[in-house]
Amino acid sequence: MPELPEVETVKNTLKNFIVNKRIVDIRVNYPRIIENDLDQFKRAVVGQLITDLDRVGKYLIFVLEDTAFVSHLRMEGKYNILTKPEFSKHDHIIFYLDDGTYLSYNDTRKFGRMVLSSKSDYKNQLPLSKLGPEPFCADAKVVYQRIHKSDIPIKHLLLDQTIMAGIGNIYANEICFAMGINPFTPGKRLTLKRVEQLVQASCKILEAAIAQGGTTIHSFSANGIDGLFQVSLQVHLQKECKICHSEIIKEKIKGRSTYYCPKCQRRKS
DNA sequence: AAAAGGCCCTGGTCGC
DNA sequence: TGCGACCAGGGCCTTT
Structure with a gap:
């Protein structure tokens, strides 16, 4: 299961592939991963440039132009960059990027969660606000x-x-x-x-x-x-x-x- | 109020 | 080989 060091590695690796790319569409195959209302999440995220990727504890934070969302991989969550739209059984959330690649969230056990937060204040909003220091x-x-x-x-x-x-x-x-x-x-x-x-x-x-x-x-x-x-x-x-x-x-x-x-x-x- | 227990999930492993 | 039982567990929710 990804703990702080694993999430740090995911952040550092993923950063090179997605920062300064724009999310042009999103496909949600398993809505429970997203804690917000699905339409609300899509409206907030689609069209946004990914400006940064951060990590707090075991959480990964996607910082976008006007918003941010927090992702927890729980037990088996993974992010993949796909160059072709060949999705597999456990690709639950797919972000279509403006360079034609696909950022896929893959999670066999479906334990992972994503939730919208605030771009400037995500550390002071739930779920990150309740965390102690690293x-x-x-x-x-x-x-x-x-x-x-x-x-x-x-x-x-x-x-x-x-x-x-x-x-x-x-x-x-x-x-x-x-x-x-x-x-x-x-x-x-x-x-x-x-x-x-x-x-x-x-x-x-x-x-x-x-x-x-x-x-x-x-x-x-x-x-x-x-x-x-x-x-x-x-x-x-x-x-x-x-x-x-x-x-x-x-x-x-x-x-x-x-x-x-x-x-x-x-x-x- | 704190603490214990249940829940979500699927794939791998085990025993029969 | 097939199949059911069981295990793995982070964080949230309910119950005690």
């Missing part, structure tokens, strides 16, 4: 204030986009592993110093993933720009700990698969 600009003291009385497991808190934005299930597992912290550890067990380390570890892991994406994806693959699952995972989906060779435990937290090493991330009583 780890890169998070103040550890503020994060500490948010979690230091909480009984909620730290892994769950890392997934709370209102505390810090951009971390999904894969990186939450990786961050806990890098910290040597048990994912079930309640937020209130972390000292300020530990929270500082947590923010730092989050930055480091996300930055490394972005760097890998930046060097590995220069153009569209046959499958579209869908992120960097080649990122070397230390614990997520792993069977054996890369450090101590213990068997990696898999359990659910907040309904999400949680991987951890019982020895390197020992539970403290």
Whole structure:
């Protein structure tokens, strides 16, 4: 699933293909993706020049001449540039561009969403307004204030986009592993110093993933720009700990698969 | 009010 | 081989 680093890569790659191109038409095969009234969305978007592409957390923002719309890829959303109008089963939204190419939003599970926002103020409008800072600009003291009385497991808190934005299930597992912290550890067990380390570890892991994406994806693959699952995972989906060779435990937290090493991330009583 | 649970979706995998 | 059951899960909504 695309998390902050994957969306960053999609943004950087896609930018080269669509900025300064005009949306001349749009075809919507699966309307539920678009949260606005469909006609309203079409009226707002068709005829508009794409002036920029931005990212906040896991959200992608298409900045147009007079408006903007926010896109969340959720689990399997992808953007493809097609040079011929040969659309496939899961191409749900197709933007016709003025150079004759097609920007297609492809999403097998149909979980992704798009919603109109404001060109100048999208960061202060829903859904972006409720997001916390990205780890890169998070103040550890503020994060500490948010979690230091909480009984909620730290892994769950890392997934709370209102505390810090951009971390999904894969990186939450990786961050806990890098910290040597048990994912079930309640937020209130972390000292300020530990929270500082947590923010730092989050930055480091996300930055490394972005760097890998930046060097590995220069153009569209046959499958579209869908992120960097080649990122070397230390614990997520792993069977054996890369450090101590213990068997990696898999359990659910907040309904999400949680991987951890019982020895390197020992539970403290 | 906070927290837990359900929902949306399809393709892949598993067991029989 | 066929087929049903189950799993993956981000964010939003409903229920407790």
